[in-house]
Amino acid sequence: MSRAERRRQMLDVAEQVFGERGYQATSMDEIADRCGVSKPMLYEHFGSKDGLLLACMRRSKTELFEVTQKAMAQATDPADILWRGMVAYFGFVESHSASFAMILREPIGPPETMKALDEARAQQSGLIAGVLTTFVPDAPADVVAAYTQIIMGASERLAQWQTGRPDVTAEDAARYMTDFCWSGLSPYIADRKGTG
Amino acid sequence: MSRAERRRQMLDVAEQVFGERGYQATSMDEIADRCGVSKPMLYEHFGSKDGLLLACMRRSKTELFEVTQKAMAQATDPADILWRGMVAYFGFVESHSASFAMILREPIGPPETMKALDEARAQQSGLIAGVLTTFVPDAPADVVAAYTQIIMGASERLAQWQTGRPDVTAEDAARYMTDFCWSGLSPYIADRKGTG
DNA sequence: CCCGTTACCTACTCCGGGTAAGTTACCCGC
């Protein structure tokens, strides 16, 4: 088998196994076995267990980024951008729940990996911040930065929560997010206090 | 040294070391050494490395819960509840950043630990959901549930982000959160589109 | 047919989580 093919296969298997068992409980031996290959091959390709996880994450994150970016590119109206981005995001997590849920849910641990996760988040937040600045240019920079974090944190947690609740679809989750982002709690408060 | 004293000391040391090195990179031997005690003592007290982390987390989470609960109890006005809760939360994270940041930031890994973290979150979300239902009773149950997750996720991420930005105080973070929760992006959009 | 390269394996080391069995020190009734 060629190097590239083997690498792909290893990533597929690793993603699967990490998803099943979680990072800690996954042994390199098992991944090697399932690939029908021996451990040193994994190390030649990825250097370490962390490296392997890292490679999996990068692949998933790249895919996620592309999916959301493309989805958002199709919209012109600000509200529609938000909506399409959210739908794409939650849809992706839903369809890749086996492997991707681990990245959100389980923790990981190795410092290098966290750095990579932060970078991936930075990339995603760049998207969000870009949207925010273009469509709410009045907002000061610090507010944009903070709101970007808020939106990302909220999205990740909601995605995680959604994976445990089959009755909540990706569209539902997207709607919760867009509604909340749009006007927060005020719709439910306005008629009681008029504070809006 | 008495059992209770020793246990306290072990938790203090463990919290410290976990905070410094992160979960993975921390060895039970090091914690034992720093306690001036041998490894089996740790195991007698906490059963496993996970158990030790779990105990640390429970202690921190309990403290966090009490702090936020007390802060919120002092308020009567809905907006004030939100505000006080947020200030208490971000203030706590700020002051306990060394040890507590790890719980938010680093991943962890062991499944049992994640379950405990979820329970702790459930406790916190109970607080939030309670507030939401009492002060926005018009909102349907599913919206309350989803918004609870959104608020928690947003808070955790913002807290994490704040730890890396010394210029952002706990009050700033709390303000970002309350503003966003209150009316989302609409204040920045309203004057452009009138959609608010 | 030889030689270099590339995919690959066996057989190890080492570290760290976890444990078995023993040792000291203290407290109690006699």
Place this chain on the structure above:
DNA sequence: GCGGGTAACTTACCCGGAGTAGGTAACGGG
């Protein structure tokens, strides 16, 4: 003061899994 029970503590170990050294087998070009 002295057996004896108990509770804090130790040394010395096992074992699984991450990571590695060094060797083999097949293939493609001259």
